[in-house]
Amino acid sequence: MDSIDMRILQCLSKNARLPASAISEEISLSVSAVIERIRKLESSGLIKGYTIQIDQEILGNSMVALMDVSLKHPDYYEGFVSLVKENNSIASCYYQTGEFDFVLRIVTDTTDSLDQVYKVIKGYEGVEKTETHIVLRTIKEETALLPDGGQIEG
Numbered sequence: 731m732d733s734i735d736m737r738i739l740q741c742l743s744k745n746a747r748l749p750a751s752a753i754s755e756e757i758s759l760s761v762s763a764v765i766e767r768i769r770k771l772e773s774s775g776l777i778k779g780y781t782i783q784i785d786q787e788i789l790g791n792s793m794v795a796l797m798d799v800s801l802k803h804p805d806y807y808e809g810f811v812s813l814v815k816e817n818n819s820i821a822s823c824y825y826q827t828g829e830f831d832f833v834l835r836i837v838t839d840t841t842d843s844l845d846q847v848y849k850v851i852k853g854y855e856g857v858e859k860t861e862t863h864i865v866l867r868t869i870k871e872e873t874a875l876l877p878d879g880g881q882i883e884g
Contacts, residue, residue: 731771731776734757734759734767735767735771737756737757738753738757738764738767738768738771739771739777739874741753741756741757742768742777742780743873743874746780746781747780750764750765750768783873786837789839790839791837791838791839792839793837793838793839793840793841793843793844793864794835794836794837794864794865794868795835795836795838795844795862795863795864795865796833796834796835796836796862796863796865797833797834797836797848797851797860797861797862797863798829798830798832798833798860798861798862798863799830799831799832799833799834799851799857799859799860800829800830800831800832800857800858800859800860801831801832801856801857801858802856802857802858803856805856806854806855806856806857807831809854809856810832810854810856810857811823813850813851813854814832814834817847817850819836819837819838819843819844819847820834820835820836820847821835821836821837822834822835823835830859830861834851848860848862
C-alpha cells in the first residue's frame with residue numbers, strides 16, 4: 731500500500747459511493763488505475779465492505795450506554811457471545827483484558843428499552859457483574875483509521 735492507495739481510501743471514507751471517475755480527478759490518476767487499485771484493496775481484505783452511516787437520533791435512538799460485563803467463568807464465553815449477537819440493540823461488543831471481560835455499546839430509544847437489554851444481559855446465567863455508563867454526548871466516533879494510527883477524514 732502506498733500514498734496513492736491512502737488517498738483512494740480517504741476519498742472512499744468520505745463517500746463510499748464516490749465513482750472511480752471522481753476519485754480519478756481528485757488524485758490525478760486514470761480511472762482504470764483507480765478501479766484496479768480499489769479491486770486490489772478489496773481482494774487483499776483491507777477494504778472489508780461498504781456501508782452507510784445512520785443517524786440513530788433521527789431514528790429515535792438517542793439513548794446510548796456502555797456496559798462492562800464480567801463472566802463467572804470462561805465456559806460462558808460462547809453462550810454470551812451468541813446472546814450479544816442476537817440482540818439488535820447492542821451495536822458493539824469488545825472482548826477485553828482487565829476487571830471486566832466485555833464492554834458493550836448499547837443504542838436504544840428510551841431508558842425502558844435500555845432496561846430491557848440490561849435485564850437480558852444481567853439475566854444470563856454466566857454474568858457475574860456489570861457496570862453501566864450512560865453516554866451524555868459522543869465526542870468522537872471514527873469508522874476508518876489510517877494504518878499509522880491517523881484518522882481518515884470523513
